[in-house]
Amino acid sequence: MTCEIPIKPARRKARGAASNRSGRYDLARVDEHDGWADPEIQPSIRTEVRDEVVRSAISYNRSPDLPFDRSVNPYRGCEHGCAYCFARPSHAYLGLSPGLDFETRLLARPGLPEVLARELAAKRYKVAPIAIGTNTDPYQPLERDRGITRAALEVLAAFNHPVAIVTKGTLIERDLDILAPMAARGLARVGISVTTLDDDLSRRMEPRVPLPARRLEVIRRLSGAGVPVRLMTSPIVPGLTDHEIEALLEAGREAGAEAASWIMLRLPREVSPLWQEWLAEHAPGRAEKVMARLREMHGGRDYDPRWGHRMRGEGEYARVIAQRFRAAARRVGLDGTAPPLRTDLFAVPPGPGDQLPLF
Template identity: 65%
Template sequence: MKWVDIAPEKRRGRAAQSNRSGRSDLSREVIDDGWGLPEAFEDFRTSVEIEEPRSVITRNTSPDVPFDRSLNPYRGCEHGCIYCFARPTHAYLGYSAGLDFETRLVARPNAPEILATALRRNSYKVAPLAIGTNTDPYQPIEGTYEVMRGVLEVLQAFRHPVAIVTKGALIERDIDILAEMASEGLAQIGISVTTLDRKVARLMEPRVPAPERRLQSIERLSAAGIPVRVMMAPVVPAITDVEIEAVMRAGSEAGARAASWIMLRLPLEVSELFQEWLSAHFPERAARVMARVREMHRGQDYDARWGRRMRGEGVYAEMIARRFEMAMRRYGLVRKLPALRCDRFAPPLARGGQMDLFQGALPPSQRG
């Protein structure tokens, strides 16, 4: 689907300027029908559908990421980050990567139950589970549906290692579970701080907590003994690249132990959506930003090759990498947090089965 000329007041608090699909022949456009009568169009408000998946663990074999399995409590993301590389996944649902991705969300409330079933299988081999690698598990609707809270309760019961990436301050609600898991080497968190400039953040990530609020989350998580990584993901050429040292310093002062970064990625529909956003908010820098992007990707908006898509290549990409190295060293940040432990994995006794007879004889920590 494609929707053009959407008035700003109809998409207030959203980053995408349109509802472009890019992979469909179907198009919806605002046109003048010749009658001269005012037309009423609804605002792009958040709506949530319920999905009951058969499985919730997604496997991957990419050498660019340090995990082989992930889980997503939600599809779509109300945070609305214009650069989000997950936007094109909404096309699989028949929705747009534009405003639909930010407003037509899908919750998976039975995810904890499905996860528990998967972890109980005899064939399951434990390894860290990544959450938040596609859409944010602590986006605003988590406050209502609490899917992530349920998932964490399952992981805690199974003593299963988890690595979480988020921009949402709602993660502080779950410090009780995360602190206990972290004390056993079972949890670590990545907090994404893309900029310290409130104005830029508001335009680029309209429904994400302000930069200083994310730093506060780092501070509170760290104070609870939870290992935290500050992530500058992505670095946007000619807009946020000037802040590398400042973000690393702020993250370190807030208590982060490690740091990481990813260069701006513009796969599929994201490129057109991002360029629309650039033209609307940074018209004087648009050409410069895209020139840098193409310089790093062999003249293209995006290069999907493994080993290149996350960082790019060339003089500019090498300069950015070098600046991160120096800043991390200066502020005492390491590349990797301690490895999560897999040897503590122990499925609790199943409820409702014969093993329940023996529950009373077990210490509380080993009861299902």
């Protein structure tokens, strides 16, 4: 059961959400303070982790907005706690809050690598790049102890299966021993998200994410090891980070990125009220401007979920942002298109007891 009673800042220190608003499927919703959860006496919120029994590893989608049709997610929820995270509503399907629950009540999927190997070995499987990190970050702090992402990469490497990773985490550097050889065979690329160059804003908006300079260093180290890296200036927050587009692209190029992309701030379902709570606390003077710009791009609504519109919006402001991004990317040489990942090397590795070919 979740509720929307006030949670004092001291109790949620280094967390992105300001409340634990109930998810849309939470039937045991409580909106009034009944005295049992007095915020004056509650301890600080700690991260809890449970294991999930994995029945399927690969999730498929048919969205025309996405450059992939399949993905793997080692974790549900994300301790990085980005206030703007579009994936927060996915926690509602678990009966948990998209607010603080999303960043403090996590599910690990330890059986995923074994199930992934089984699915890849199935005769009906047809190879295409797998995306990792499209919902929650595969290199969030939990990965340091659990290693599920690394184990999944080991499976993909064994199958010579192409993979595209998206992350804000520095722990990806640990897996260069897997990623660099895969990249050399045309099987791997990485997107690193850098939302702002302002350390203070980053710490407030993305409380448990490495600071911008450290993420730029990740780009430098990956690219130095031969792994193609795309700078993701996502999300662009109108009235808050949009002035940084050119500086972000220049910093990404200097660090070694080969390409760049952007997405506008998205506020699906429960994310909108959570984001507006964050604005009221951390940027009250800009809250009205930020929301006005977003509504301008979405026909007066906080968010337009239509395919072809949800990622970047429409209207004059969206058009200007797109023009600025294209011009800046062209100027610094990040407007190219990455070559497709190879699929012709895919092969099911021999299992225990299998007879190896003689020739």
